[in-house]
Amino acid sequence: xxxxxxGPGGAGRASAEDAFLLARPEVIVAEVAAARARSRRRFRIIxxxxxxxxxxxxxxxxxxxxxxxxxxxxxxxxxxxxxxxxTLFVSVTSIILAVVFALFGALGRLSRNPVxxxxxxxxxxxxxxxxxxxxxxxxxxxxxxxxxxxxxLPSGILALAFNYGAYLTEIFRxxxxxVPRGQREAAQALGMTEGSIMRRxxxxxxxxxxxxxxxxxxxSMTKDSALVSYVTIEEVFWRANNxxxxxxxxxxxxxxxxxxxWVMTIVLSFGQxxxxxxxAESDVxx
Amino acid sequence: MTVSxxxxxxxxxxxxxxxxxxxxxxxxxDVQKFYGSNHVLKGVTLEVYPRETICIxxxxxxxxxxxxxxxxxxxxxxxxxIEVDGLRVDAAPLKARNRAHQEQIRQIRLQAQMVFQEFNLxxxxxxxxxxxxxxxxxxGVPKGQAITTAEKYLExxxxxxxxxxxxxxxxxxxxxxxAIARALTMEPKVLLFDEPTSALDPTLVGxxxxxxxxxxxxxxxxxxxxxxxxFAREAADRVYFIEGGQFLEVGEPDDVLGHPKDPRTRExxxxxxxxxxxxx
Numbered sequence: 001x002x003x004x005x006x007g008p009g010g011a012g013r014a015s016a017e018d019a020f021l022l023a024r025p026e027v028i029v030a031e032v033a034a035a036r037a038r039s040r041r042r043f044r045i046i047x048x049x050x051x052x053x054x055x056x057x058x059x060x061x062x063x064x065x066x067x068x069x070x071x072x073x074x075x076x077x078x079x080x081x082x083x084x085x086x087t088l089f090v091s092v093t094s095i096i097l098a099v100v101f102a103l104f105g106a107l108g109r110l111s112r113n114p115v116x117x118x119x120x121x122x123x124x125x126x127x128x129x130x131x132x133x134x135x136x137x138x139x140x141x142x143x144x145x146x147x148x149x150x151x152x153l154p155s156g157i158l159a160l161a162f163n164y165g166a167y168l169t170e171i172f173r174x175x176x177x178x179v180p181r182g183q184r185e186a187a188q189a190l191g192m193t194e195g196s197i198m199r200r201x202x203x204x205x206x207x208x209x210x211x212x213x214x215x216x217x218x219x220s221m222t223k224d225s226a227l228v229s230y231v232t233i234e235e236v237f238w239r240a241n242n243x244x245x246x247x248x249x250x251x252x253x254x255x256x257x258x259x260x261x262w263v264m265t266i267v268l269s270f271g272q273x274x275x276x277x278x279x280a281e282s283d284v285x286x
Numbered sequence: 287m288t289v290s291x292x293x294x295x296x297x298x299x300x301x302x303x304x305x306x307x308x309x310x311x312x313x314x315x316d317v318q319k320f321y322g323s324n325h326v327l328k329g330v331t332l333e334v335y336p337r338e339t340i341c342i343x344x345x346x347x348x349x350x351x352x353x354x355x356x357x358x359x360x361x362x363x364x365x366x367x368i369e370v371d372g373l374r375v376d377a378a379p380l381k382a383r384n385r386a387h388q389e390q391i392r393q394i395r396l397q398a399q400m401v402f403q404e405f406n407l408x409x410x411x412x413x414x415x416x417x418x419x420x421x422x423x424x425x426g427v428p429k430g431q432a433i434t435t436a437e438k439y440l441e442x443x444x445x446x447x448x449x450x451x452x453x454x455x456x457x458x459x460x461x462x463x464x465a466i467a468r469a470l471t472m473e474p475k476v477l478l479f480d481e482p483t484s485a486l487d488p489t490l491v492g493x494x495x496x497x498x499x500x501x502x503x504x505x506x507x508x509x510x511x512x513x514x515x516x517f518a519r520e521a522a523d524r525v526y527f528i529e530g531g532q533f534l535e536v537g538e539p540d541d542v543l544g545h546p547k548d549p550r551t552r553e554x555x556x557x558x559x560x561x562x563x564x565x566x
Binding site: 112180182183185186187188189190191192193196200201204205208 | 358360383392393395396399400402404406407408409410419420423424425468472
């Protein structure tokens with residue numbers, strides 16, 4: 001404020017400014033930190049309130065419409081929720097298998113042997129070039145023509161793992177290439193063989209690098225696992241779909257399924273964030 | 287191109303600590319290296335006797351690191367041969383994937399351990415595990431014995447208390463000392479140092495040089511590529527000045543560093559000492 005401004009108001013402001021200037025730097029630093037914390041807290045509170053208002057409004061609007069049957073949740077809710085363990089089982093098994101596929105795929109993509117490289121590249125190209133749903137049907141419906149008959153559960157898991165394995169292959173390959181060159185050189189200089197360099201030095205570091213990416217793929221797999229309902233695996237979506245068509249209450253059934261997937265992904269993302277933060281804290285640099 | 291095996295390093299002579307009658311433990315004979323059409327090493331010959339320390343000095347891009355990396359075949363020389371502890375391996379760039387050739391290289395590496403500018407410790411392993419990994423896996427040393435050896439060398443570099451830390455929690459100087467201990471646990475015939483202090487904060491250089499000086503005085507055989515002229519003066523039996531992929535001047539540190547004959551050596555020293563002269 002200009003010093004020339006007269007009157008009590010001007011004088012008051014000037015003395016406040018003096019007090020501010022006289023404050024010790026530590027006090028200012030602390031006040032700035034407190035102000036930042038306040039504004040962060042305010043942001044969070046408004047964020048949460050906005051979600052509550054929006055979701056609440058949606059729920060009230062649905063209840064008011066009279067077109068939604070609230071008793072559906074009581075009668076069919078448990079049946080649909082019963083699909084959660086199946087969905088999780090399919091997702092977890094598939095991601096583990098996908099990681100195994102990806103490990104071999106990545107080693108193949110990094111191989112100097114042209115045959116091995118060609119096989120790994122063919123795998124990635126074929127899988128990435130065709131829709132997941134086609135792959136699922138292929139394993140379940142097309143292979144029996146050649147006498148290869150798999151039960152629904154192994155078919156679905158195999159298809160998901162095969163598909164995600166191809167995407168993870170490229171992620172793993174990038175992870176291996178992201179390990180600094182000096183690591184390989186140090187291991188070579190110590191006289192380690194190519195095999196142990198890969199197993200003991202490169203892969204452990206590459207896996208750390210790609211762990212967040214595996215987490216992302218796991219979350220998207222829990223959602224894509226809904227596709228295995230087409231081969232009659234009784235997971236969340238299959239159950240919701242059946243309950244809905246039997247009772248002509250598709251809205252309620254699908255809404256429940258959607259909420260289940262949503263909550264699962266929120267929980268998984270939260271877990272992943274914590275894992276990443278823990279890894280960042282114990283981050284070991286060279 | 288063939289290289290006569292009797293081609294000798296005219297300047298090499300047994301060092302003060304070398305036992306009488308000993309033959310060179312390292313020979314790099316007429317080593318040439320091309321990167322594409324770039325002639326980086328133009329035929330250098332170097333011999334090191336047991337318990338000697340030699341320093342290789344020169345500008346960046348002079349070929350000094352390339353020469354060192356040719357000795358343990360991290361770079362495959364284009365021409366020439368390397369002999370370490372009686373095992374001779376000829377440059378064979380066309381056989382780079384050949385298994386027998388690779389196995390010979392591995393045998394050379396076991397006897398010629400390298401310490402890198404960037405330390406290159408394994409970040410996912412504790413200090414102790416960095417030190418026992420290669421002895422166990424490569425040399426087949428029983429775990430208990432490997433740990434005893436590792437602890438011995440960790441004490442030698444003054445870092446016993448960091449035994450169970452991860453490298454990420456160490457300072458640059460500590461990392462490099464661990465890297466030296468890691469090379470020592472392989473009990474090699476010669477240690478190769480590739481600008482071991484160049485990546486360090488100036489205040490941390492001393493602790494690493496102290497360890498290296500101790501090693502030199504205790505009679506470790508060492509080939510050191512460095513910019514630290516004080517270290518060369520203090521610890522080296524011989525100094526090799528390299529420029530444009532060739533040795534220009536070789537001799538005792540007092541001669542090469544104190545009374546350089548070649549004007550290019552003089553110019554290099556003037557520049558390096560000028561920069562390196564940090565007060566305190």
